[in-house]
Every structure is written in C-alpha cells, then in structure tokens.
Amino acid sequence: xxxxxxxxxxxxxxxxxxxxxxxxxxxxxxxxxxxxxxxxxxxxxxxxxxxxxxxxxxxxxxxxxxxxxxxxxxxxxxxxxxxxxxxxxxxxxxxxxxxxxxxxxxxxxxxxxxxxxxxxxxxxxxxxxxxxxxxxxxxxxxxxxxxxxxxxxxxxxxxxxxxxxxxxxxxxxxxxxxxxxxxxxxxxxxxxxxxxxxxxxxxxxxxxxxxxxxxxxxxxxxxxxxxxxxxxxxxxxxxxxxxxxxxxxxxxxxxxxxxxxxxxxxxxxxxxxxxxxxxxxxxxxxxxxxxxxxxxxxxxxxxxxxxxxxxxxxxxxxxxxxxx
Amino acid sequence: xxxxxxxxxxxxxxxxxxxxxxxxxxxxxxxxxxxxxxxxxxxxxxxxxxxxxxxxxxxxxxxxxxxxxxxxxxxxxxxxxxxxxxxxxxxxxxxxxxxxxxxxxxxxxxxxxxxxxxxxxxxxxxxxxxxxxxxxxxxxxxxxxxxxxxxxxxxxxxxxxxxxxxxxxxxxxxxxxxxxxxxxxxxxxxxxxxxxxxxxxxxxxxxxxxxxxxxxxxxxxxxxxxxxxxxxxxxxxxxxxxxxxxxxxxxxxxxxxxxxxxxxxxxxxxxxxxxxxxxxxxxxxxxxxxxxxxxxxxxxxxxxxxxxxxxxxxxxxxxxxx
Numbered sequence: 001x002x003x004x005x006x007x008x009x010x011x012x013x014x015x016x017x018x019x020x021x022x023x024x025x026x027x028x029x030x031x032x033x034x035x036x037x038x039x040x041x042x043x044x045x046x047x048x049x050x051x052x053x054x055x056x057x058x059x060x061x062x063x064x065x066x067x068x069x070x071x072x073x074x075x076x077x078x079x080x081x082x083x084x085x086x087x088x089x090x091x092x093x094x095x096x097x098x099x100x101x102x103x104x105x106x107x108x109x110x111x112x113x114x115x116x117x118x119x120x121x122x123x124x125x126x127x128x129x130x131x132x133x134x135x136x137x138x139x140x141x142x143x144x145x146x147x148x149x150x151x152x153x154x155x156x157x158x159x160x161x162x163x164x165x166x167x168x169x170x171x172x173x174x175x176x177x178x179x180x181x182x183x184x185x186x187x188x189x190x191x192x193x194x195x196x197x198x199x200x201x202x203x204x205x206x207x208x209x210x211x212x213x214x215x216x217x218x219x220x221x222x223x224x225x226x227x228x229x230x231x232x233x234x235x236x237x238x239x240x241x242x243x244x245x246x247x248x249x250x251x252x253x254x255x256x257x258x259x260x261x262x263x264x265x266x267x268x269x270x271x272x273x274x275x276x277x278x279x280x281x282x283x284x285x286x287x288x289x290x291x292x293x294x295x296x297x298x299x300x301x302x303x304x305x306x307x308x309x310x311x312x313x314x315x316x317x318x319x320x321x322x323x324x
Numbered sequence: 325x326x327x328x329x330x331x332x333x334x335x336x337x338x339x340x341x342x343x344x345x346x347x348x349x350x351x352x353x354x355x356x357x358x359x360x361x362x363x364x365x366x367x368x369x370x371x372x373x374x375x376x377x378x379x380x381x382x383x384x385x386x387x388x389x390x391x392x393x394x395x396x397x398x399x400x401x402x403x404x405x406x407x408x409x410x411x412x413x414x415x416x417x418x419x420x421x422x423x424x425x426x427x428x429x430x431x432x433x434x435x436x437x438x439x440x441x442x443x444x445x446x447x448x449x450x451x452x453x454x455x456x457x458x459x460x461x462x463x464x465x466x467x468x469x470x471x472x473x474x475x476x477x478x479x480x481x482x483x484x485x486x487x488x489x490x491x492x493x494x495x496x497x498x499x500x501x502x503x504x505x506x507x508x509x510x511x512x513x514x515x516x517x518x519x520x521x522x523x524x525x526x527x528x529x530x531x532x533x534x535x536x537x538x539x540x541x542x543x544x545x546x547x548x549x550x551x552x553x554x555x556x557x558x559x560x561x562x563x564x565x566x567x568x569x570x571x572x573x574x575x576x577x578x579x580x581x582x583x584x585x586x587x588x589x590x591x592x593x594x595x596x597x598x599x600x601x602x603x604x605x606x607x608x609x610x611x612x613x614x615x616x617x618x619x620x621x622x623x624x625x626x627x628x629x630x631x632x633x634x635x636x637x638x639x640x641x642x643x644x645x646x
Binding site: 035052055056057058059071073074075088089090091094097099100 | 623625
C-alpha cells in the first residue's frame with residue numbers, strides 16, 4: 001500500500017520497544033496497513049523497511065542479520081543497511097541488478113521505543129520534555145493493542161466528561177460530573193485546552209483527593225500530551241497511537257511524576273495502567289469506528305469543545321486514515 | 325465457484341482412494357465449491373455438497389444400500405445422483421429436478437480426481453507408478469494458506485535450497501546455480517539436468533551431487549526427477565485449488581533404490597522439507613503470482629519460474645495470478 005494517508009505518512013510512529021530486540025535482531029511490524037520489517041545491526045542502528053524481497057515477494061522479517069546486512073529467508077539475497085542488495089548467492093559473481101533494493105523507511109529510537117516514518121520528509125518526533133529530567137520519575141507503558149482507530153483513542157484521551165463515569169472513584173465522582181468552563185484553542189501546530197479543573201478522589205495514585213488542574217495539547221493527529229497538577233504533584237503524560245490498520249492500533253504511553261514522592265513507583269504505574277485499561281472496552285465499542293469529522297454527525301456539547309477542535313483540526317490537516 | 329475456465333475444466337485431486345472406506349462419506353472443497361465424496365457399491369462419487377430440497381449438506385448424511393441419504397429429511401440419492409426416495413411421501417415418484425450436481429471421477433495413483441467442468445485433457449502422467457523398478461511413497465496432503473501458482477513455483481525453485489533446506493536439500497557453502505535451460509513445450513514446461521549438491525537428497529542421509537529435471541505438467545501439477553548415476557528419485561506435486569485462500573498439496577515420491585529404508589522415514593523427511601517451505605510460501609506478497617515479468621526480479625537461475633509464468637499466461641490462467 002502506498003501513501004495510505006497523506007498526513008500520517010509524515011509522522012513518526014512507535015513500532016517496537018528497544019528491549020524487544022533483546023536476543024533477536026529482526027521483527028515484523030505493521031504501520032498504516034503496510035507490513036514492515038524492523039531490524040538492528042547490533043551497533044545501535046535500527047532499520048524499518050517494507051517487509052518484502054523484490055525477487056519473490058517473501059517476507060524479510062523471516063530472515064536474519066549477518067555482518068550488518070539483512071538476508072532474505074528464501075534465496076539469501078543480502079541487503080546492506082541502505083537497502084541495496086549486495087549479494088545474490090545463486091550468482092555470487094554477478095553484480096545485483098539496480099532494481100534489487102528494498103523500500104527503506106525512516107527509523108529512529110526515542111523513549112526506549114523504535115519509531116518508523118513512511119515518508120522521506122518526516123515531521124518532528126512528538127516531544128516528551130520530561131524525559132531525561134533527573135527531578136522527575138519517568139515511566140513507559142504499553143504497547144496496548146486496541147481494536148479501534150487512532151483518532152477515537154486520542155479523542156478519548158482528551159475527553160473530560162467520561163472521567164466521572166468510566167474512572168469513577170479515581171478521576172471523578174458519580175453525581176459530580178459537571179464540567180465547568182475551560183479554554184480551547186486550535187492553532188496550526190495542534191489543539192490546546194487549558195484551565196480545566198476537575199475534583200478527583202485519587203488524581204495521582206496516592207489515594208489523596210484533590211482538585212486537578214489539566215492542560216491538554218494535541219501534538220500530532222495521533223499523539224497528545226497532558227499536564228495535571230494536583231496538590232504539589234505534577235503528572236505529565238503523552239499517548240501515541242500507532243495506526244496499524246484503520247481500526248487496529250497499538251497504544252504507547254510515556255508519563256512522568258514530579259512530587260508525590262511517598263507513592264511507590266510500582267503503585268503509580270499500576271494506577272496509570274488501571275485507568276487506561278478502564279478506557280479500552282469503551283473505546284473499542286465505539287461506532288462508527290472511523291471518527292466522524294463532520295460535526296453534524298454525533299452530538300457535541302460544551303464539555304466536548306476539545307473534541308470539536310480536534311475533529312476540526314484533523315479535517316483541516318486532511319487526515320483520512322481512521323476518520324470518516 | 326471460482327471463475328477460471330482453465331481450472332474448472334481440469335482434473336483435481338480431492339481424496340486418496342484407499343482412505344475412502346466402503347459406505348463412507350466426507351466433505352471437501354474445490355475451487356470454492358463444497359463437494360461431497362462418498363463410496364457406495366458403484367464406486368466413488370463426487371457431487372456438489374447440497375440437497376436441493378432445503379440446501380442441507382449431503383456430507384452429513386449416510387450411505388445406505390448404495391444410496392446417499394440426506395441428513396435432513398432423508399431424501400435418498402442413487403449413485404447417479406437421482407433422488408429415488410422421499411420418506412415423507414414414500415409412494416410419490418420424486419420430481420425430476422430432485423437430482424444432485426454430479427462430477428466426473430477418475431482414480432489414478434491411488435488418488436481420486438474430479439472436475440467441476442468438462443476436462444479436455446487426460447490426467448497428468450506419472451509413469452513411475454506402474455513401473456516395477458520403483459517404490460512409490462505417497463505423502464501429504466499438505467495444506468497451504470497460499471495459492472497454487474506460488475506453491476508450484478516454489479516446487480520448481482532450485483535457488484532456495486541452501487537457505488530454506490540447509491542440511492537437507494542444500495548447503496550454505498554451495499549456493500551458486502549453474503546455467504541451465506528451461507523451455508515451454510506443447511504440454512508444459514521442462515528444465516533439464518540442473519546440477520545441485522545436496523547434503524541429503526532423499527531422506528536416506530547420503531550426500532550427493534544430483535541432476536534435477538523439472539516439468540510443469542498442468543498449471544497446478546509439477547514433477548521432478550533427480551538423478552545420481554542410475555539412481556532416480558521422482559516426485560509429483562499436485563496442488564488442489566481449495567478456494568481463494570487455500571491450497572492442498574498432494575505428492576508421491578518414487579525411488580528405484582534404497583528399498584531397505586522404511587517408507588515412514590522418507591515421508592518424515594518430506595514432511596520436514598514441506599514444513600520448511602510453508603512459512604516462506606505463505607509469506608509471499610502479492611499472494612497472486614505476477615505473470616508480468618516486469619514485476620518482481622528474475623535472474624538466470626529463475627529460468628524455470630520465468631517459463632512457468634509465461635506458460636500460465638499463454639494458457640490464460642486467472643486463478644492465483646495477477
């Protein structure tokens with residue numbers, strides 16, 4: 001599949017964890033409906049290629065890495081790090097033909113994840129500024145596989161009105177679900193929602209109730225970031241939904257906690273995962289699976305202004321994958 | 325039903341004859357059509373697996389007194405496919421339309437062959453079957469989540485031995501393929517005398533330099549003979565097009581030597597070789613074999629595949645090709 005979405009092909013998407021390469025050099029992945037092979041030369045360089053040997057169409061992800069090259073499992077065609085075939089074992093004296101190349105994609109590592117981009121002109125990788133900050137505790141979670149399109153997942157992350165229902169007892173209280181006024185701004189580089197105050201029974205996993213102050217930022221169509229201040233703690237989180245297929249996603253989370261020092265890290269991790277897993281069945285149940293960008297479809301209230309801005313922004317960008 | 329005149333009017337294997345006991349019934353599938361195979365007093369019958377009354381599958385029924393009985397209302401069909409009894413109206417002559425769609429049946433090499441159309445040609449030849457100098461060893465059928473043309477082309481491929489079958493049919497230190505010729509003949513494709521060094525060419529464990537002669541006999545049937553001196557190892561591979569995503573590969577090996585090696589050992593060897601091919605063939609994209617030679621890349625060592633693709637195009641095969 002070529003250029004399945006003219007916007008998302010330019011974005012970076014997490015495809016594997018660095019630790020997935022422990023004891024192995026080659027993995028299969030799938031992004032925007034395209035099968036990919038991920039491999040490493042063992043020297044810290046990662047590659048994301050189309051999972052296809054042009055000779056007979058076999059999957060390179062069944063192959064192996066030898067001397068810094070990837071070898072096709074079928075006839076041993078050997079591709080160097082640039083994706084050029086440098087050896088055809090059936091004809092060792094023959095120079096491989098110029099067409100014997102693999103379609104090479106962008107690949108890089110960040111936050112312990114290996115990211116891929118299908119375009120030669122990638123956008124910036126979504127930033128999580130707390131990474132590397134010695135004064136905060138950083139965590140990564142996932143990937144979680146969801147039978148849902150990326151836009152539905154991101155929109156749920158931005159949603160306020162579900163907190164007192166889906167996350168009752170943690171992020172909200174039944175009967176106190178009213179959402180007050182807050183600011184939403186749609187800019188060329190994303191959607192910003194600020195001045196959100198929600199009273200929460202357990203805003204940070206410590207078990208202490210507090211008024212939580214949220215700000216959201218949609219960084220890319222399938223990457224969003226939040227900051228939440230509750231008491232003296234600051235919790236930040238970035239969620240990235242990798243579009244495997246139009247209605248299949250892998251969700252990656254990185255979060256940080258500043259303060260709340262008495263809360264053990266494992267408790268914090270479990271709290272965050274528990275919240276995420278509460279969302280999963282609801283998001284998977286949403287129909288249509290493709291997020292309707294026409295605002296006449298579905299119903300929008302005052303509390304949904306972040307969603308409205310998100311849908312408008314996706315529409316302006318021209319995101320077609322996972323939307324309708 | 326898959327709309328491919330070439331395959332509809334060809335013979336396909338649907339069962340092993342010796343495995344069909346008297347009065348047995350079993351379901352199968354050919355070219356997307358559900359069929360029932362049964363054996364009564366008049367021999368083996370192959371029909372559409374459907375009772376015209378209420379559409380029940382006849383393969384759920386039983387054989388009684390040389391007739392096949394529908395499991396739903398007991399409509400009873402004779403070996404010609406004609407309904408001869410409707411139990412709800414025992415005295416009424418069944419209407420003329422109460423008839424199954426029957427298919428021709430041939431038995432050869434202990435295989436049951438049928439066709440959904442009118443076969444123009446004969447069954448593919450395998451003369452070793454009746455040659456007393458050979459021991460015949462059937463194996464398979466091997467199910468593939470792949471389409472016949474990809475399965476057959478892999479059967480005809482020599483360049484993959486050192487990688488997919490290292491230690492069996494090839495050796496990573498002997499990867500080079502010498503030049504050979506492949507040609508399209510009036511009956512198919514032939515590639516003669518391809519020399520290959522093999523660690524274990526036949527499951528007996530003796531390494532040898534062998535000479536392969538490959539033939540594509542039908543679009544989905546191929547054979548080879550590998551020769552080492554007077555020793556001959558032949559194998560026919562017959563791929564049944566089950567439907568748009570599935571194939572079943574039936575094979576017979578024939579050897580004029582090593583009679584002391586148990587057949588079970590040779591079969592286990594072939595099962596292992598097929599298990600090595602399976603994930604690769606199932607991974608190939610596109611699933612449909614590209615007949616345009618500008619798609620994919622072809623080298624001298626791929627001459628058999630090139631001739632096979634050209635021949636399929638000449639025949640006008642649609643199924644499993646693009």
